[in-house]
Amino acid sequence: MSEPVSAVKNAVFSGxxxxxxxxxxxxxTLRSDASNAKLKQAVKVVIGADLPPVRGISAxxxxxxxxxxxxxxxxxxxxxxxxxxxxxxRKALAGTHHLAExxxxxxxxxxxxxxxxxxxxxxxxxxxxxxxxxxxGTGEMRRTRMAQVAAAIWLESEGEARVICFRSVGAYVxxxxxxxxxNGSEVAFFDA
Amino acid sequence: xxxxxxPYCGLHADETExxxxxxxHLKRFGPGSSDDDFEGYLFMRENPKGVHFERWRHANGCGxxxxxxxxxxxxxxxxxxxxxxxxxxQDIKDKISARRPGWTWREFA
Numbered sequence: 001m002s003e004p005v006s007a008v009k010n011a012v013f014s015g016x017x018x019x020x021x022x023x024x025x026x027x028x029t030l031r032s033d034a035s036n037a038k039l040k041q042a043v044k045v046v047i048g049a050d051l052p053p054v055r056g057i058s059a060x061x062x063x064x065x066x067x068x069x070x071x072x073x074x075x076x077x078x079x080x081x082x083x084x085x086x087x088x089x090r091k092a093l094a095g096t097h098h099l100a101e102x103x104x105x106x107x108x109x110x111x112x113x114x115x116x117x118x119x120x121x122x123x124x125x126x127x128x129x130x131x132x133x134x135x136x137g138t139g140e141m142r143r144t145r146m147a148q149v150a151a152a153i154w155l156e157s158e159g160e161a162r163v164i165c166f167r168s169v170g171a172y173v174x175x176x177x178x179x180x181x182x183n184g185s186e187v188a189f190f191d192a
Numbered sequence: 193x194x195x196x197x198x199p200y201c202g203l204h205a206d207e208t209e210x211x212x213x214x215x216x217h218l219k220r221f222g223p224g225s226s227d228d229d230f231e232g233y234l235f236m237r238e239n240p241k242g243v244h245f246e247r248w249r250h251a252n253g254c255g256x257x258x259x260x261x262x263x264x265x266x267x268x269x270x271x272x273x274x275x276x277x278x279x280x281x282q283d284i285k286d287k288i289s290a291r292r293p294g295w296t297w298r299e300f301a
Contacts, residue, residue, distance in 0.1 A: 055201060069254035070200050128206035145209050145252035 004079060007108035007170025015181035017114030017122050021174065022162075025109040026082035028075040029068075030089060032098035042092035046085055047075055057141040057154050066141040066154070074152075074164075079104055108170030109162065112177060116158040117190040123153055123161055124189065125180040132190065133158075147176050197272050198250045199258050205250055213247030216259045217279060217298070241265050243288055243295045245280060248272075261288060 004024040013019040032039050040051050048060035051073065057066040064076040077085055082102045089100040112119050116133075124131045127144045136142065141154040151165040151173060165173045194207040215237050221229035238244065244264045249257045257275040261284050262268060270291065271284045280300060288295055295301065 055203070069256055072254075128208055142203075143253045150252045 004105065007167045008174045011174055013174070013178035013181060015178065015183045016186055017112055017118045017181045019122075019174065019177040019181055020111050020113075021170075022109040022111050024079040025104060025107075026077040026079040026085075027102070027104045027107055027109075027164075028077070028082055028086050028089065028100055029103050030073045030075055030098070030100050031071055032093065032096065034070060036093070036096050036098065038093055038096050039098070042089055043073070043075075045092060046088045047077070052141075055140050055142065057139060066152070068143065068152075106167055108165050108167045108173065110164075110174060110177060111156075112161040112163060112181075114159060114181075117188070117192075118181075118186065119155075119159055119161050120190045121187050122177065122180045123163075125187075126176055127151070127153065129153075146173060149173065194262075194267060194269070196248060196258075196260050196262075196269060198253060198256070199272050199274055200254050200256045201250065203253065205253055209250065209252040211249045211251035213249055213257060216245035216247045217300075219278075238298060240297065243270075243292055243297050245297060245300075247275065263292070 006021050006023050008021045011021045043049065043051050043065055047063045047065055049058040049063065049065050052058040052065055052067045055067055057064055062078055066074045066076070068074050075085065082104050086100050086102045093100065112122060120131045126146045129142055129144050130136060138155045138157060141152055143150070143152045146165065149165055149169040149172065151163055153161060153163050155161050163173065163177065195204050196210060197203065198205050218233060221233045242263055242265055244262060246260050246262070247257060248260050258272050259275055260272045261270040261280060268291070270287045273281050273284055285300065
């Protein structure tokens with residue numbers, strides 16, 4: 001099989017925070033009625049994590065499930081395992097109304113790391129979201145607008161954020177994050 | 193800046209995260225209906241200065257449609273509610289009555 005290539009291959013920017021392309025990332029879109037009795041069990045068995053609450057993201061090692069909308073979840077897992085997990089999900093949900101599809105190559109995935117306050121600040125320059133530590137913490141994935149495009153952000157831990165967007169705007173989002181992280185652009189809004 | 197609470201996400205979403213969907217609770221008159229009914233469905237809108245009901249979509253969020261009741265004059269938001277309804281729920285109507293006694297909007301009051 002051909003070599004998977006991410007949106008902005010190996011791109012790294014170091015400014016007040018470090019912005020980098022995470023490389024190929026496995027993603028599966030899972031859609032179903034939230035009341036589907038088999039759903040919870042299927043996700044638990046295949047991913048090893050519980051279905052997250054509204055806006056939540058629950059992880060199990062290198063796998064995670066994120067809430068996308070009332071009837072949609074995003075599953076994150078290593079790139080090479082996506083197809084197999086998709087097949088497992090389909091098998092586990094057989095006979096119920098659902099959709100499981102690998103969308104790994106449809107999206108771009110970035111990591112923003114650095115000082116906790118700086119990471120929040122860089123994101124806050126781009127999204128209409130209250131990123132104060134009291135209002136936005138780990139375990140929540142926020143789908144929002146990043147400058148002119150849709151994106152989802154979450155904090156893996158304090159000082160490490162992840163950003164997902166469509167692949168077609170991957171280079172744009174990388175440039176946005178890089179510009180927001182330019183040296184000398186500190187705002188110090190979240191500094192205690 | 194308009195800020196609406198998405199009833200699905202429970203988030204207070206900024207206007208720039210949302211897409212407007214025009215007037216709410218339009219009753220569709222399709223094939224076989226009278227020309228007047230169809231014209232009303234297609235073109236006639238309230239465009240009030242005051243209490244108004246609108247459809248919005250959380251386009252840069254969960255992607256779901258919902259309804260919002262607000263005042264076009266003061267930008268006060270009375271509440272948001274599910275799109276799966278043909279009329280404003282009673283609690284929203286009560287909230288509007290508390291703030292704008294005697295309001296009417298199309299057949300609702």
